[in-house]
Amino acid sequence: MHITSMPSSISTRVVRLQPWLNVRNVEACFITLQQGALILKDRGKTLLDENLAGIHLANRPPDGTFATTHAQRLPDGGYVLASCRSKVGERNLQIFGPSGRFVRSFPIGDGIEHLAVDSRGRIWVGYFDEGIFGGDPLSAHGLSRFDQHGDLEYQWNGRPNAPIDDCDTLTLDDNDAAWICPYSPYFVAMIKGFETRTVLPKAPVSIMSGLLVGPKHLGFVGGIDFHGVGDQNGFRINVSPEGSRIEAMPKVGPDPTPKDSVVTIVSLETGNRTQVQILDQYSAPMTFRHNVSCRAGAALCWNGSHIYRFSLDSLLAA
Template identity: 30%
Template sequence: MALRPHALLPRRYDHRRVLATTVDAWGRALWLICPDAELRPRSYGSPDPCPRTLPYDALLVTDDGGTIRERTLRGLDLRVVHLDALPNGRLVVEGYGGGDDRNARVYGMDGRRRGAFAMGRAVEFLMADRQHHVWSAYFDEGVYVDPVSAPGLVRWDSGGNRLWGYAPEQGVEYIDTVYALNVDDGVAWANYYPTFPLIEVRTDGAVRLRGTPVVAPRGMAVHGDHVTMLGGDRQPDRLHLCRLTDTEALPVEEACLTLPNGAPLKGYARPVGRGRHLYLHGSSPRQWYVLRA
């Protein structure tokens, strides 16, 4: 099975660094670009693009079905790691370096800051839906040391007010690290270490836990009574189609995911799951691909 091209950052931005990128709940690709950024080495992985000074102005580039739009965000005081679009033209960003524990910002349509709140440490995923819900998922470096991050999966309203945090039933493992997250309107699906169950969390308060046959998936797409998981079992290009019952995700078939030209799918960043769509990019954040499950 092959990915399809979804969005490509135009070449006129090639000389600028991409701080963060995602595909939002409307299927639009977002890139946050800093005109004055440099690559800084990390303790692991490739160098990280960082603004040279704080605060700074950043350019938000949006690809909406081939239509490119720009917006300037004024006075950013974070080294942004995650971003997502909110209803009414707003934007939420998360990062570090702001001088206190309020590591999330909400920006208005005019590109100016409308609020700030503490989202917690070690955010692995930040995703919003079209109904004013924001979901944050965490890895172990936050779960064990930060009370905000401790649930592993948290839901906020679009103003930064905490509405819900995961609390497993007795006998069920707590979240150590969320490996895969899918957010659709009014529902989030997560898979987490150490036991890798599939959690279905609805904004009406309903929570369901299912056993899965896949260990450590990288991403997933949910479609009706089926879920397609990508990666896991040390096979990053393997797709696992499973049928959902009340208690389990039962394996149906497997396939190999490739690039659009049939080339092998090698390294890629954390995928973005939006309902039945799974978006991912490789070493370059400029090209997004999509799998429609």
């Protein structure tokens, strides 16, 4: 089933979160298999688990230009670390065993936006525009999947589908299907094995920070309430000639809630939308941009001192 239109009326509610973990100077936090977490600090040099215990990685290759920006767990308890920027052929992914001992490294492409590992140990990678258009064939399609030996198993095909200019969101559901909502068409697609299905031809928001997936609902985390240049939602988008700057005039209308702290929930059965604004324990709006990690229907978000978690089910029940 897919939805071709969105109802005009949107209900809005507010949810206040309490901290899940208290930890300072978090650079990034990644939700992993079994709803665990891996936390990066100290410019990627410190890796913590969800118990805030340090993870020691042994026999790492010389750092060179490798700077850890992404981390995931493997099904056997091992770890995957990646560096988002690389030259063509440069080994920017490292695999470690459950004990933390180095196993192997291999290239996965430049411009890594998202890294996820499914229950079969396959490594999914979504890329941002500099990687897609930077000349590296591993990232040129916007979405790739590798096995644990570095063999390329899958790449997004932009011919029957729309091309990916920036893989804004990538999440894995409980059945190992990958879900994306890419720039610039902003549709939602599901990739299961090698098969692709468009679930939502037009997302309700753009430039979102995360995607939550449930049996009957999708949750778009953050974003901006527009679909394209000069669209019906009242946004005027000015893009610089080199494409590096986007300016959006605010929407004028009855929906003033800032999307940067909002999850927009869409029913896959009816198309109805609900907005949930997420506040921290002090009733201040959360800021999702670059500070959220999603897997299936669960999410982690963080600020300078705390990590929070919420789920699509909890937002629907609020």
